[in-house]
Amino acid sequence: MSHAADTAMRPLRFMPSGPLKGTIRVPGDKSISHRSIMLGALAVGETKVTGLLEGEDVLATAAAMRAMGASVERVAEGEWRVHGVGVGALLQPEAPLDMGNSGTSTRLLMGLVASHPISATFIGDASLSKRPMGRVIEPLSQMGASFEASEGGRLPLILKGASPAVPISYRLPVASAQVKSAVLLAGLNTPGVTTVLEPVPTRDHSERMLRGFGAELNVEVETDGTRVITIRGEAELRPQVIDVPGDPSSAAFFIVAALLVPGSDVVIENVGLNPTRAGLIDVLRQMGGQIEEINAREVGGEPVADLRVTHSVLKGIEVDPAMAPSMIDEFPALFVAASLAEGTTRTSGLDELRVKESDRLAVMATALAAAGARIEEHEDGLVIEGTGGEPLAGAENAIATHLDHRIAMSMAVAGLASRDGVEVDDTRPIATSFPVFETMLDGLKT
Numbered sequence: 001m002s003h004a005a006d007t008a009m010r011p012l013r014f015m016p017s018g019p020l021k022g023t024i025r026v027p028g029d030k031s032i033s034h035r036s037i038m039l040g041a042l043a044v045g046e047t048k049v050t051g052l053l054e055g056e057d058v059l060a061t062a063a064a065m066r067a068m069g070a071s072v073e074r075v076a077e078g079e080w081r082v083h084g085v086g087v088g089a090l091l092q093p094e095a096p097l098d099m100g101n102s103g104t105s106t107r108l109l110m111g112l113v114a115s116h117p118i119s120a121t122f123i124g125d126a127s128l129s130k131r132p133m134g135r136v137i138e139p140l141s142q143m144g145a146s147f148e149a150s151e152g153g154r155l156p157l158i159l160k161g162a163s164p165a166v167p168i169s170y171r172l173p174v175a176s177a178q179v180k181s182a183v184l185l186a187g188l189n190t191p192g193v194t195t196v197l198e199p200v201p202t203r204d205h206s207e208r209m210l211r212g213f214g215a216e217l218n219v220e221v222e223t224d225g226t227r228v229i230t231i232r233g234e235a236e237l238r239p240q241v242i243d244v245p246g247d248p249s250s251a252a253f254f255i256v257a258a259l260l261v262p263g264s265d266v267v268i269e270n271v272g273l274n275p276t277r278a279g280l281i282d283v284l285r286q287m288g289g290q291i292e293e294i295n296a297r298e299v300g301g302e303p304v305a306d307l308r309v310t311h312s313v314l315k316g317i318e319v320d321p322a323m324a325p326s327m328i329d330e331f332p333a334l335f336v337a338a339s340l341a342e343g344t345t346r347t348s349g350l351d352e353l354r355v356k357e358s359d360r361l362a363v364m365a366t367a368l369a370a371a372g373a374r375i376e377e378h379e380d381g382l383v384i385e386g387t388g389g390e391p392l393a394g395a396e397n398a399i400a401t402h403l404d405h406r407i408a409m410s411m412a413v414a415g416l417a418s419r420d421g422v423e424v425d426d427t428r429p430i431a432t433s434f435p436v437f438e439t440m441l442d443g444l445k446t
């Protein structure tokens with residue numbers, strides 16, 4: 001599964017482009033795709049999924065669920081069938097579960113295994129093996145699971161599930177949908193009621209989908225805004241028909257590209273606009289970006305619209321740190337937009353960016369500076385002095401992407417908005433979340 005292990009690095013130079021024009025439809029949402037397979041694998045009967053993202057991260061989840069007894073089959077492009085084993089009936093995987101580059105697969109599956117009477121070894125690529133798993137080891141240990149992890153709570157790790165697991169009430173110490181989801185998924189096969197207290201709201205796909213599959217899940221909001229999420233265990237999940245909306249995190253690269261490249265006019269169809277995911281669009285509008293929502297509707301229980309994006313002169317702003325969870329994966333793309341805005345853009349409260357596929361603050365600061373942007377790196381954010389719409393100079397040497405798909409795609413967009421182009425050292429990681437990125441980009445060039 002680890003693309004990086006079996007092929008050579010694939011560098012590519014992204015050259016300045018003329019106006020981007022046309023209509024595209026980005027692939028399915030990665031978070032919803034993972035959860036469709038996981039929950040389908042726990043429901044008895046056939047779950048039908050259309051619009052599934054066929055990126056490496058989601059394929060890692062599919063392989064893991066197969067290794068634990070579910071049938072997960074591709075019928076046609078984006079169209080999948082999952083036959084589940086039922087909550088409580090996951091099988092002991094015979095080989096280590098290879099999570100590739102995917103934090104979501106790892107942390108959510110750790111939650112599932114933690115309350116089943118099985119053990120599993122989790123392995124991943126060089127990037128994933130640096131990421132902190134202590135944040136899920138802690139609550140899952142409280143529920144009775146045991147762990148043998150590598151130094152600092154990292155992969156490879158062996159997890160032995162608890163049977164029965166113990167229901168807990170857990171206050172999230174970090175704003176993380178992955179930690180929240182790990183505890184809720186462990187709660188599915190735990191007798192009694194498991195509670196997660198979420199002081200800062202994060203993406204709520206797990207809550208929506210668990211309820212959709214028939215779990216007894218409730219959310220109450222306390223006066224200080226804390227969300228209290230309860231799930232009753234030993235649930236019986238019913239198979240579903242799911243149409244996965246387009247991924248706003250993938251759309252982000254084309255939104256920013258269309259705003260930055262003069263003369264652009266692009267329609268991106270079927271973009272998921274769940275408010276816990278749509279922060280980038282709000283911020284870009286505050287900066288003066290013209291992003292129009294057309295044909296707002298619901299797809300798969302999520303708000304969706306087509307977005308028409310036209311070239312705009314952006315203005316630097318101070319980004320409210322409270323927006324961070326609703327655009328956590330979009331900051332690399334925002335930093336590119338800010339590099340061409342008029343004036344200063346300040347971001348803060350972004351410590352979490354340091355523990356993604358790469359340290360996204362340090363890596364983007366270095367990458368954009370190399371491409372001619374004016375950047376200051378702070379402990380929890382970047383301050384960017386924009387060019388006022390002038391293209392960036394571009395980068396002579398290849399940009400180091402550190403096995404991080406979002407760095408590669410963001411710097412590809414920086415290349416489009418530059419004078420001499422930007423070379424990224426390795427485009428392979430793009431296939432983790434957006435395998436058709438380059439083809440789609442080429443299709444918009446005029």
Ligand SMILES: O=C(O)C1=C[C@@H](OP(=O)(O)O)[C@@H](O)[C@H](O)C1
Pocket residue numbers: 030031032104175176177178179181203328329352
């Ligand atoms: O739950 C999810 O599907 C995700 C949650 C976020 O991670 P954190 O929970 O670490 O913030 C996000 O960065 C990731 O791409 C997907």
Ligand SMILES: C=C(OP(=O)(O)O)C(=O)O
Pocket residue numbers: 057101102103104105329356357406433
């Ligand atoms: C952080 C990301 O994913 P994950 O945590 O699943 O690796 C991402 O897609 O930007």
